[in-house]
Amino acid sequence: MTQTLKNLAKKLPQPLPEILNAIFNFLLKLKIIILEKIPFTNEQKKKYWLTHIYQEHNFSARERIFLSIARFCHVNRPIEGYYFEFGCHGGNTMKMAYNHFRFLFNWDYVAFDSFEGLPEIQEIDKQEIWKKSKLKTDENEFRSMMIKHGIPPEKLILVKGFYDESLDEKLKNKLLPKKAAAIYIDCDLYTSTVPVLEFIKDFLQKGTIIVFDDWNCFHADPEKGERRAFKEFREKYPTLQFEEFISTHEAKSFVFLGELNK
Ligand SMILES: C[S@@+](CC[C@H](N)C(=O)[O-])C[C@H]1O[C@@H](n2cnc3c(N)ncnc32)[C@H](O)[C@@H]1O
Secondary structure, three states: OHHHHHHHHHOOOOOOHHHHHHHHHHHHHHHHHHHOOOOOOOHHHHHHHHHHHHHHHHHHHHHHHHHHHHHHHHOOOOOOOOOEOOOOOHHHHHHHHHHHHHOOOOOOHHHHHEEOOOOOOHHHOOOOOOOOOOOOOOOHHHHHHHHHHHHHHEEEEEEEOOOHHOOOHHHHHHHOOOOOOEEOOOOOOOHHHHHHHHHHHHHHOOEEEEEOOOOOOOEEEEEEEHHHHHHHHHOOOOOEEEEEEEEEOOOEEEEEEEEEEE
């Protein structure tokens, strides 16, 4: 949010951007002063810090990713097709995607999720925070949240099911020949990411961006999570060429360049 306001402020005539920037910086200092000086209890301080500093930091890092994709796809236009999202839960990333893509591109928004929360956690994905059925949002609830947010119903496709079953040839043929412009992978686990990558392979086109939201989960261990799934995918299909794109403290993304010898 802060980043968006700062970007908007930059468009104003001088000296307004400088004045507004000074106000933003002052507000940030003020938040820290409030935290230090007001006699909150420790629990209240924690709540305040989580809402006003910690979550805002995560939010603006994610927002940078979506704005960077918008910029990339705009400069390299036309990049047409789908916005695919694997792992949709509360709809934060789907809403952010729509906020930043709707004005430039006529993409369709496809939400792939079990809408039952996480699957059974396999040995390789065991970590304290992951539990079966955690992060569940009901399919109808998700749809109405997205429509309420403004995504036109005819531009929204929901694919319900656990990926090892739902991402089959029938679905692929239904969605093809249209390709993907941007793919957001936020399903946390190695075992969930493997079928996702196998599925998206046929939707890649020159310039498709793939974002791994959970790149640094599992202590950023390359033998775990989304990192491992992508490493194995690249080993399995060595002719597919990728270039690194934007990364944040949590996520990493790549641009698909094309296939060697094609
Ligand atoms: C961290 S949440 C996604 C958060 C979401 N992007 C947001 O902004 O609110 C992870 C999601 O991945 C889904 N998920 C994980 N593994 C899955 C699988 N194998 N099949 C289907 N859905 C899966 C869960 O149901 C959950 O909704």
